[in-house]
Amino acid sequence: MGALDNSLDTTPGADFIDTLSQKVLENDRTALAKAITLIESTKKEHQSLADKLLEKCLGNQKESVRIGITGVPGVGKSTFIENFGNFLIKRGNKVAVLTVDPSSTENKGSILGDKVRMETLSNEKNAFIRPSPTSGSLGGVARKTRETIILMEAAGYNIILIETVGVGQNETTVRDMTDFFLLLKLPGAGDELQGIKRGVMEMADAIAINKADGHNVKSAETAKQEFSRALHLFSAKENGWVPKVMTCSALENKGLEPIWSCIEKFVEHTKENGHFSNTRKLQNKKWLRQHLNHILLQDFYENPTLSASLSLLEEKVMKSEITPFTAAESLLRDYRKTY
Amino acid sequence: MGALDNSLDTTPGADFIDTLSQKVLENDRTALAKAITLIESTKKEHQSLADKLLEKCLGNQKESVRIGITGVPGVGKSTFIENFGNFLIKRGNKVAVLTVDPSSTENKGSILGDKVRMETLSNEKNAFIRPSPTSGSLGGVARKTRETIILMEAAGYNIILIETVGVGQNETTVRDMTDFFLLLKLPGAGDELQGIKRGVMEMADAIAINKADGHNVKSAETAKQEFSRALHLFSAKENGWVPKVMTCSALENKGLEPIWSCIEKFVEHTKENGHFSNTRKLQNKKWLRQHLNHILLQDFYENPTLSASLSLLEEKVMKSEITPFTAAESLLRDYRKTY
Numbered sequence: 221m222g223a224l225d226n227s228l229d230t231t232p233g234a235d236f237i238d239t240l241s242q243k244v245l246e247n248d249r250t251a252l253a254k255a256i257t258l259i260e261s262t263k264k265e266h267q268s269l270a271d272k273l274l275e276k277c278l279g280n281q282k283e284s285v286r287i288g289i290t291g292v293p294g295v296g297k298s299t300f301i302e303n304f305g306n307f308l309i310k311r312g313n314k315v316a317v318l319t320v321d322p323s324s325t326e327n328k329g330s331i332l333g334d335k336v337r338m339e340t341l342s343n344e345k346n347a348f349i350r351p352s353p354t355s356g357s358l359g360g361v362a363r364k365t366r367e368t369i370i371l372m373e374a375a376g377y378n379i380i381l382i383e384t385v386g387v388g389q390n391e392t393t394v395r396d397m398t399d400f401f402l403l404l405k406l407p408g409a410g411d412e413l414q415g416i417k418r419g420v421m422e423m424a425d426a427i428a429i430n431k432a433d434g435h436n437v438k439s440a441e442t443a444k445q446e447f448s449r450a451l452h453l454f455s456a457k458e459n460g461w462v463p464k465v466m467t468c469s470a471l472e473n474k475g476l477e478p479i480w481s482c483i484e485k486f487v488e489h490t491k492e493n494g495h496f497s498n499t500r501k502l503q504n505k506k507w508l509r510q511h512l513n514h515i516l517l518q519d520f521y522e523n524p525t526l527s528a529s530l531s532l533l534e535e536k537v538m539k540s541e542i543t544p545f546t547a548a549e550s551l552l553r554d555y556r557k558t559y
Numbered sequence: 560m561g562a563l564d565n566s567l568d569t570t571p572g573a574d575f576i577d578t579l580s581q582k583v584l585e586n587d588r589t590a591l592a593k594a595i596t597l598i599e600s601t602k603k604e605h606q607s608l609a610d611k612l613l614e615k616c617l618g619n620q621k622e623s624v625r626i627g628i629t630g631v632p633g634v635g636k637s638t639f640i641e642n643f644g645n646f647l648i649k650r651g652n653k654v655a656v657l658t659v660d661p662s663s664t665e666n667k668g669s670i671l672g673d674k675v676r677m678e679t680l681s682n683e684k685n686a687f688i689r690p691s692p693t694s695g696s697l698g699g700v701a702r703k704t705r706e707t708i709i710l711m712e713a714a715g716y717n718i719i720l721i722e723t724v725g726v727g728q729n730e731t732t733v734r735d736m737t738d739f740f741l742l743l744k745l746p747g748a749g750d751e752l753q754g755i756k757r758g759v760m761e762m763a764d765a766i767a768i769n770k771a772d773g774h775n776v777k778s779a780e781t782a783k784q785e786f787s788r789a790l791h792l793f794s795a796k797e798n799g800w801v802p803k804v805m806t807c808s809a810l811e812n813k814g815l816e817p818i819w820s821c822i823e824k825f826v827e828h829t830k831e832n833g834h835f836s837n838t839r840k841l842q843n844k845k846w847l848r849q850h851l852n853h854i855l856l857q858d859f860y861e862n863p864t865l866s867a868s869l870s871l872l873e874e875k876v877m878k879s880e881i882t883p884f885t886a887a888e889s890l891l892r893d894y895r896k897t898y
Contacts, residue, residue, distance in 0.1 A: 271882075271884040274882060274884065275882050275884065275885065278879065278882050279879065358728075389697075389728055501877040501878070502877070504876050504877050504879065504883070505873055505876065505877050507876070507883050508872070508873060508876045508883040508886055508887065511883040511884065511887045512859075512883075512886075512887040512890060512891075513856055515887050515888070515891055516855060516856060516859055516891065516894070517852055517855060517856070519891060520851075520855055533847070534844055534847060537843050537844065537846070537847045538840040538841070538843050538844050539840070540617065540618065540843065543610075543613060543614050543617050544843070544846050544847040544850040544851075545610035545613065545614065545850065546614065547847055547851075548847065548850045548851040548854050549854070551851060552851075552854055552855065552858060555855070556898045557898075559895040559896075559898040
């Protein structure tokens with residue numbers, strides 16, 4: 221693998237991508253990690269290599285189910301994913317775990333954190349755990365996660381679990397790259413039913429009340445009934461799927477079987493009525509839009525002949541000498557002249 | 560005011576913007592409402608008129624304080640803003656109330672809602688209440704709110720209250736267009752202190768524990784102490800301001816005076832050390848970036864010669880016949896050729 225063996229600092233030779241993609245398709249873990257590093261790199265030469273790599277992976281993907289998993293901090297997502305992942309692997313699946321959490325940029329220790337918190341799963345040869353890319357904005361994180369999904373599927377992973385923390389727009393982002401959306405909840409519904417979480421509930425294909433163990437078994441049942449009633453108030457989904465509410469205890473490995481069986485039924489149902497492939501098509505369209513917007517802006521901001529006037533006009537806008545409108549129009553005119 | 564008197568459907572004459580800006584500067588309420596409609600319009604000819612209007616307003620603005628107000632649903636934001644607004648007007652200020660809430664697009668009744676929920680304030684001649692623009696994305700809403708602030712200041716409003724609901728990125732957006740950020744909280748801290756709300760707490764220049772009335776007076780005091788302790792754990796702000804924690808009862812008009820006095824001290828402090836104007840400069844820079852990104856993408860997507868190839872390539876990406884990377888590169892090449 222030549223120049224990239226130990227780092228991505230130098231630009232590798234022409235056959236590098238051929239070799240790397242071959243190794244990714246063979247599920248070589250070192251190559252996979254390197255490929256992800258390439259995808260997450262912000263250097264322009266790496267991005268163009270990453271695009272080439274992904275070109276080779278697209279069309280060579282394993283048929284997969286992409287599952288989004290969300291819930292507030294403390295709901296037990298890590299334990300759930302660890303035990304659900306192990307459950308799936310025992311049934312012959314290969315499981316990739318990705319995370320979308322732009323806020324984790326502040327906490328660079330998240331790689332270690334993920335390894336520690338999913339110890340048994342990370343030691344499984346049929347599991348691959350990758351924490352959130354630390355690239356800043358939600359848009360950037362989303363783009364890189366989407367690309368990592370392709371890599372994972374090319375490497376033969378057939379179940380992709382994408383975890384996110386339950387805040388604001390993260391869920392919508394993860395919804396836009398998954399087939400099935402699972403919402404984890406705590407026993408004791410109450411406040412959870414109201415307010416801002418409604419949007420997330422509407423996205424869910426299933427809700428699992430976790431921590432249904434010990435003293436919580438009864439309150440989990442109550443919560444299940446409350447959520448079932450609440451879900452009935454939402455209008456029917458276009459794909460004809462009726463969201464399910466279940467209880468589970470990730471800690472005690474209880475209730476994982478029904479959740480998987482629910483996901484299997486969902487896949488069967490939506491493949492039958494065409495919504496599975498239709499959703500993926502629409503997601504591809506969004507992916508194109510996001511990538512297109514990204515390279516359009518990149519083409520402007522990385523144009524060396526514009527950087528001087530950008531700085532100058534920025535300075536003037538900061539001092540309120542000209543308006544953002546005048547400055548932007550002038551920059552657009554300059555940009556057009558460069559072609 | 561000619562052609563725009565009753566609607567914005569037709570393109571008005573050349574002196575329209577002169578007349579409209581003049582009336583805005585005179586704080587003519589009908590003109591203000593019309594100007595906002597122009598700003599919020601998505602038609603390209605309206606956008607260019609809106610830019611011209613804002614050019615005339617920039618530099619003619621009243622010296623102002625822009626205050627962001629956030630808190631979870633149920634914390635009493637409407638009551639707080641209504642009574643705080645009335646309090647400020649009694650002291651000779653002119654108060655504009657804007658809202659940033661992209662989710663309100665789903666609920667077109669929000670205009671009526673805002674008028675009803677702030678009845679006494681909306682009848683004040685020195686108050687102007689404007690609900691969230693219904694333009695979809697957070698980026699679009701932010702841009703239009705930023706522009707509306709300029710209008711309001713040109714019309715002589717010297718206190719701009721910008722309300723947002725406490726979800727995800729909204730707060731960051733509002734933080735980026737205000738001088739002072741006030742977080743409203745409920746008595747009974749507990750859960751509030753942990754997890755995802757930390758980022759919002761770090762943004763706050765002051766926290767007001769609202770509903771400190773009746774049975775809640777004691778728990779509000781406890782919450783105040785807890786939040787004060789929690790704030791001490793954060794690193795000092797660059798502007799040297801130490802965030803304050805207060806209690807209030809918007810309903811009973813209690814504790815509003817200390818909040819205003821805190822804001823006055825903040826303004827004095829940050830004007831003295833230069834951070835007030837420096838923050839506004841950096842906000843102007845961000846504003847330019849946002850507007851620039853908007854017109855760069857608009858220039859691509861509204862180019863009629865590209866729409867056919869965009870549709871064609873979108874179709875191919877949806878069917879996985881080509882990758883988003885190949886499609887985007889090809890579109891960028893086509894775009895460059897148009898100049």
